Amino acid sequence: AxxxxxxxxxxxxxxxxxxxxxxxxxxxxSDYYLFWYKQPPSRQxxxxxxxxxxKQQNATENRFSVNFQKAAKSFSLKISDSQLGxxxxxxxxxxxxxxxxxxxxxxxLTINP
Amino acid sequence: DAGVTQSPTHLIKTRGQxxxxxxxxxxxxxxxxxxxxVLGQGPQFIFQYYEKEERGRGNFPxxxxxxxxxxxSSELNVNALLLGDSALYxxxxxxxxxxxxxxxxxxxxxxxxxx
Numbered sequence: 001a002x003x004x005x006x007x008x009x010x011x012x013x014x015x016x017x018x019x020x021x022x023x024x025x026x027x028x029x030s031d032y033y034l035f036w037y038k039q040p041p042s043r044q045x046x047x048x049x050x051x052x053x054x055k056q057q058n059a060t061e062n063r064f065s066v067n068f069q070k071a072a073k074s075f076s077l078k079i080s081d082s083q084l085g086x087x088x089x090x091x092x093x094x095x096x097x098x099x100x101x102x103x104x105x106x107x108x109l110t111i112n113p
Numbered sequence: 114d115a116g117v118t119q120s121p122t123h124l125i126k127t128r129g130q131x132x133x134x135x136x137x138x139x140x141x142x143x144x145x146x147x148x149x150x151v152l153g154q155g156p157q158f159i160f161q162y163y164e165k166e167e168r169g170r171g172n173f174p175x176x177x178x179x180x181x182x183x184x185x186s187s188e189l190n191v192n193a194l195l196l197g198d199s200a201l202y203x204x205x206x207x208x209x210x211x212x213x214x215x216x217x218x219x220x221x222x223x224x225x226x227x228x
Binding site for chain 2: 004037042043044045046047050091093099100101102103104105106
């Protein structure tokens with residue numbers, strides 16, 4: 001069974017600073033995708049960034065980037081120039097085969113003005 | 114284009130009752146998945162449907178069932194509600210199953226409270 005672990009229940013950062021959210025996972029699959037989702041208080045789950053496991057190059061999306069360490073099964077999210085609108089729950093997830101996303105427990109990110 | 118829609122937004126039921134939650138996927142998407150998100154936790158996979166057939170099922174009791182209609186909308190049914198069924202139920206749609214990485218788009222969820 002696949003598992004995803006987010007060891008930081010809560011994180012806070014000053015506006016305009018950089019923060020890194022941690023994620024480790026376990027899978028026996030050789031081919032998989034990893035995701036970071038954002039869930040603001042509105043509850044809508046929004047895809048932030050995704051990484052194909054077969055690609056060594058780390059994915060980036062504007063202020064968001066990942067550090068993907070396949071051998072260590074680590075997939076951290078870096079948010080640069082944090083903005084107030086980045087405040088939300090962040091979930092790391094891995095997709096298993098053709099079926100389901102497996103999510104971590106989430107990290108609540110607070111942005112301090 | 115409209116995103117994934119779910120109804121109702123909120124629902125309050127009592128133990129032992131039955132509930133039906135509804136989801137309409139993004140136009141052109143043929144695969145719908147259901148997730149349960151208990152407060153303070155990450156979503157847990159319940160079902161996936163594609164072309165009206167069940168393609169995957171999570172570790173949930175038989176009280177949970179679902180179906181997909183010819184227009185690709187979907188219903189999630191829960192019988193004999195328990196207090197522990199209180200959660201946010203999320204629906205996600207995607208073009209098709211498969212590891213192609215095609216994104217799952219989530220709806221706003223239905224908040225179910227069981228008293």
